[in-house]
Amino acid sequence: MAAFSKILVAQGGGPTVVINQSLAGVALEARKHAGIGQVYGALHGVRGIVNEDFVDLSRESAETLEAVAATPSSALGSTRDKPDEKYCQAIFRSLKAHGIGCFLYIGGNDSSDTVRIVAEQARAENYALRCLHIPKTIDNDLMANDHTPGFPSAARFIAQAFMGADLDNRSLPGVYLGVVMGRHAGFLTAASTLARTAAGDGPHLIYVPERAFDFDAFLSSVKANMDRHGRCVIAVSEGIADANHTPIATKLATHVEKDPHGNVELGGGALADLLTKQIKEKLGLKRVRGDTFGYVQRSFFGCVSDVDQREARAVGKMAVRYAVAGDRDGSVAIVRRPGPVYGVDHPLVALTEIAGKTRTMPDAFIAASGNDVTDAFRDYLMPLLGRDVPVPGRLKNDMVPKILQE
Amino acid sequence: MAAFSKILVAQGGGPTVVINQSLAGVALEARKHAGIGQVYGALHGVRGIVNEDFVDLSRESAETLEAVAATPSSALGSTRDKPDEKYCQAIFRSLKAHGIGCFLYIGGNDSSDTVRIVAEQARAENYALRCLHIPKTIDNDLMANDHTPGFPSAARFIAQAFMGADLDNRSLPGVYLGVVMGRHAGFLTAASTLARTAAGDGPHLIYVPERAFDFDAFLSSVKANMDRHGRCVIAVSEGIADANHTPIATKLATHVEKDPHGNVELGGGALADLLTKQIKEKLGLKRVRGDTFGYVQRSFFGCVSDVDQREARAVGKMAVRYAVAGDRDGSVAIVRRPGPVYGVDHPLVALTEIAGKTRTMPDAFIAASGNDVTDAFRDYLMPLLGRDVPVPGRLKNDMVPKILQE
Numbered sequence: 001m002a003a004f005s006k007i008l009v010a011q012g013g014g015p016t017v018v019i020n021q022s023l024a025g026v027a028l029e030a031r032k033h034a035g036i037g038q039v040y041g042a043l044h045g046v047r048g049i050v051n052e053d054f055v056d057l058s059r060e061s062a063e064t065l066e067a068v069a070a071t072p073s074s075a076l077g078s079t080r081d082k083p084d085e086k087y088c089q090a091i092f093r094s095l096k097a098h099g100i101g102c103f104l105y106i107g108g109n110d111s112s113d114t115v116r117i118v119a120e121q122a123r124a125e126n127y128a129l130r131c132l133h134i135p136k137t138i139d140n141d142l143m144a145n146d147h148t149p150g151f152p153s154a155a156r157f158i159a160q161a162f163m164g165a166d167l168d169n170r171s172l173p174g175v176y177l178g179v180v181m182g183r184h185a186g187f188l189t190a191a192s193t194l195a196r197t198a199a200g201d202g203p204h205l206i207y208v209p210e211r212a213f214d215f216d217a218f219l220s221s222v223k224a225n226m227d228r229h230g231r232c233v234i235a236v237s238e239g240i241a242d243a244n245h246t247p248i249a250t251k252l253a254t255h256v257e258k259d260p261h262g263n264v265e266l267g268g269g270a271l272a273d274l275l276t277k278q279i280k281e282k283l284g285l286k287r288v289r290g291d292t293f294g295y296v297q298r299s300f301f302g303c304v305s306d307v308d309q310r311e312a313r314a315v316g317k318m319a320v321r322y323a324v325a326g327d328r329d330g331s332v333a334i335v336r337r338p339g340p341v342y343g344v345d346h347p348l349v350a351l352t353e354i355a356g357k358t359r360t361m362p363d364a365f366i367a368a369s370g371n372d373v374t375d376a377f378r379d380y381l382m383p384l385l386g387r388d389v390p391v392p393g394r395l396k397n398d399m400v401p402k403i404l405q406e
Numbered sequence: 407m408a409a410f411s412k413i414l415v416a417q418g419g420g421p422t423v424v425i426n427q428s429l430a431g432v433a434l435e436a437r438k439h440a441g442i443g444q445v446y447g448a449l450h451g452v453r454g455i456v457n458e459d460f461v462d463l464s465r466e467s468a469e470t471l472e473a474v475a476a477t478p479s480s481a482l483g484s485t486r487d488k489p490d491e492k493y494c495q496a497i498f499r500s501l502k503a504h505g506i507g508c509f510l511y512i513g514g515n516d517s518s519d520t521v522r523i524v525a526e527q528a529r530a531e532n533y534a535l536r537c538l539h540i541p542k543t544i545d546n547d548l549m550a551n552d553h554t555p556g557f558p559s560a561a562r563f564i565a566q567a568f569m570g571a572d573l574d575n576r577s578l579p580g581v582y583l584g585v586v587m588g589r590h591a592g593f594l595t596a597a598s599t600l601a602r603t604a605a606g607d608g609p610h611l612i613y614v615p616e617r618a619f620d621f622d623a624f625l626s627s628v629k630a631n632m633d634r635h636g637r638c639v640i641a642v643s644e645g646i647a648d649a650n651h652t653p654i655a656t657k658l659a660t661h662v663e664k665d666p667h668g669n670v671e672l673g674g675g676a677l678a679d680l681l682t683k684q685i686k687e688k689l690g691l692k693r694v695r696g697d698t699f700g701y702v703q704r705s706f707f708g709c710v711s712d713v714d715q716r717e718a719r720a721v722g723k724m725a726v727r728y729a730v731a732g733d734r735d736g737s738v739a740i741v742r743r744p745g746p747v748y749g750v751d752h753p754l755v756a757l758t759e760i761a762g763k764t765r766t767m768p769d770a771f772i773a774a775s776g777n778d779v780t781d782a783f784r785d786y787l788m789p790l791l792g793r794d795v796p797v798p799g800r801l802k803n804d805m806v807p808k809i810l811q812e
Contacts, residue, residue, distance in 0.1 A: 015577050054806035067799025073573035075801050097809040164705030167479035171421050269675010292675055294697030299570030301796050390707050393473025395481050400460035403503040
């Protein structure tokens, strides 16, 4: 018998293509527990709590919840708000008024920090509120997790995008540069390397925020690849920075936009345009193309990892089970089991292990050159991509002997 | 019995995700015809002919050809070269030396013009060469065709991308603008409207090159949508131009790059950045995001229309059949059968009907407002997208009565 009868669940931060799996996991698991009468969903995260914008998820059919689970982006809406003490008092007023005993927040490290603040506030006010964080982020930058829900599907999108971009670049050779999301962690950019399935395949160069970006070294690596392959495919994190930690994207910007968490906005095509311009001017190359992958990498409807779907569902389910059975607040983590067969566990970890902290790529995942990944990274990522990842077919290309040019 | 024993096939222009279906169609169909001994593939289009860079496709297994057919981008490589008379003489020397009697070129309107020039040259030199053009282009801008291979799959990608982007924008409201490929024809941009499956769904505004772009009208339409929906999703063709036919993308550019065909390069993120900057500054809006869909829309490995696959295969097959059975050069078209059930025929049309001409969206497909499409366009596009297009699941959102704010 649960110690509470009403759960409130919300979704915060940037959406993913599996964040609704976690929502469905919460709503469907709650139905199995005696005593849980209702699951409310707050619209647009913590802002919806303050505004009492609640929907009753108990009135949604299992069929609807399954359809929503398979749909990208936060079905309840999201927010970038980060509550301070006053904001939290407004949250409590609302939770108390509606008799909520369990608060579940699906989000990244900013959202986990929100859960931590709300949980502390609840304790300070002696309000019985079970507070659990359910992880999600395509950046894969949460501490205490092997990986985070949303990352495997975004990684799969990036791998399939670079497979196609590399085949395109093979057919019309030149330089192709793709800018991938990732402010501080290069995991998603590094996922582009799973596009390589044959000798000479790109991406040939990988730039992540974990290594200082140097223009001269960059240009000489591009030139070396052009000399070797006659073409060069490059994956770059939006967050690459120089040795002084100045983001390359902001070096030539006239106006720097910040979100409510103080994060510099790295969107737009400026970084790709800056880098391709440098390559054209400094190396004298003509066919140089730059793309910025933008929102499609976190929201495209039709590219998902089934492993990611299952795990995103599982962390939602487990949050309800921990809330019912336990007496601890925390975050439901994904921890990989040791051994050759892929499997994960979902321990509950302390919110302070996650909140406000950022995990970056371990050194063992980054090649000594600083512009590639290691086999260890590829071994780490491969099982996360799920079933039926496409593999390019290739002609064997039996050359016909030349006659005129013999 | 074919009048020739050797076919040469090549791929030109921008790749698509089904262009290898046409290649496989040629190579596999040729095996069924007595007298056709070999199918050569020229690497990198007409340039490969001049350089005698030929591979023997007769030595590829059916399994390999099927795997290649399912793989995006031109397996033989492509080129942007457009042969002049001298170039054509070099082509003939090569074709004659290798005893080629049938030249099949898979490409867009620039490639069909190449076929036309080569065919004329062949006649002028009394060289027996059957010349056929096999259509492909994501731009859907070939005359005499209902649509072109490659367009349905790219359209499906754009529809699924905007489905995701619209759901993302619903969760974190603001302005989202996506720039879609299409220099002169707005078909692909207009395909974004297939993302709408419920009331209020974006994209809310569509800007195609067929209508003059006016900044003031654009900004007032964005404002109207923000007032109505609290958000606004916009699809813009890269080729939008003002009333004087000056591309908006080049209005603020300091340097204009042109390809060998004299086409202005419209890539990079400049147009999206320019338009989002205008929206921020003139409307005082904060959350304004712009993406440029780039190469992923023509090369992503994992989003394809099965209708497109079948038709791209069919035009390759039919080219061989026309070459064997007939005595005419031409282009294998896709013409829709009248009536309520979708079906197409593949007549051979004169090269002069296609070559160097550009088809744009008919007026009947563009709404009177100039910033949307009509139902006629949606009816036209729907059957091309193929099976299993995803549909978003939606919560019914039963609101819980407010207590504090009553």
